[in-house]
Amino acid sequence: MRYLLLSLTLLLGVAIDASAQNLRRAERALRSGELSEAMAQANGVLESDPDDHRVHDVLARIHEAMAAGTPPAEYVGHIREMKSAYDRVIELRPREEQKINLLMINKWVTEFNAGIAEFNSARAAAADSAEWYYLMSAAHFEASSIAQPDSADSYVNWAYALMGAGDDVGAVDPLTKSLVLGGPDADSYSLLARIMLTNDRAEEAVPLLERALFTDSLEAPDLQDFLLNAYAQTGNAERALATYENAVMGSPDNQIYRYNYGSLLLQAERYDEAIAQLIVAVGIDGGYTDALYNLGAAYINKANDLQQDINEKDDALRAARNDLTEEEVTTQTEELDGMIATRVALYEQAQEPLEQARQVAQNEEADNLEQICFALYQVYAQTNQMEKVEEVQACAGMSESN
Secondary structure, three states: OHHHHHHHHHHHHHHHHHHHHHHHHHHHHHHOOOHHHHHHHHHHHHHHOOOOHHHHHHHHHHHHHHHOOOOHHHHHHHHHHHHHHHHHHHHHOHHHHHHHHHHHHHHHHHHHHHHHHHHHHHHHOOHHHHHHHHHHHHHHHHHHHHHOOOOHHHHHHHHHHHHHOOOOHHHHHHHHHHHHHHOOOHHHHHHHHHHHHOOOOHHHHHHHHHHHHHHOOOOOHHHHHHHHHHHHHHOOHHHHHHHHHHHHHHOOOOHHHHHHHHHHHHHOOOHHHHHHHHHHHHHHOOOOHHHHHHHHHHHHHHHHHHHHHHHHHHHHHHHHHHHOOHHHHHHHHHHHHHHHHHHHHHHHHHHHHHHHHHHHHHHHOOOOHHHHHHHHHHHHHHOOOHHHHHHHHOOOOOOOOO
């Protein structure tokens, strides 16, 4: 019996010595750059003793060394394996945590700086080779996020590098993560929204932009435009109206919310409600060109719709005149005259905000000046102000013969 115990002890000792020898061989191969041999030796140890923290430490360093010079996806894979191995070391030997955390901070710095260097190389490179540098830059920034997962800067730069390489869709996840870690950022929201809206992902853009504008309270006109675009792409007209109605109720002095709500009402042909909102918007900001223009447009559109009613009523009166009494004809004619007077009055009401919009647009050299002038052309023509019609023709992009 004693002989048997002794044999078992000796066998155990041989196993332990073999494991230690394989670790030493792995270390030597790693130092000499024989990475495949190092990996083979380390895996041999791992099979016999998966709970030996030392082999996981060696594996982490092997993967880090193997990453060098590999293509982007492979590079990131090795860094991910490195981090996983170090996490296993901490799990098996908690007192190593402080040392490994320091290693990961240094790794973050190294990878982040490498990402910047590759990004700069991409910007300086010829067009046909820039993509590779951008992809390597993205790989380094992704690697830095693996080393320090709570670094918002890693995710932002990773996203920019991917966009530089033309992979806008790939930038969605890191940009989203950057907002989780770094808090509200108008530029990141704008980039995300643009990518989503140009890649058939408007359904995702709607809640994202609502959060940016109404939860994070970012005041960025382009985000407002993106949200309206997202609503349009998803056919969410009612949701859009409800969202901005609530926004106006919560922030009644916010001229952008008033403008957007009024514009949505205008699109829905709810002219009186639109006019009410846009009047408040220009009351808050008298130089709000778009609100001034849309206010004028609301009056014009209401007048144009009324003109259709006038035409229909006039046609009906002409068709039925012989069957009507003189009194009935007089009554309907007076109704028509009243509708015509109302239509003219609506055009007259459009004049002041449109003239103000024109003045501001001229001062700011705005892109929509011609559009404003064309609306004024209609107003002047419908109110028989022929001198002003001639004066505004050029601004409206029309020749005198028109």
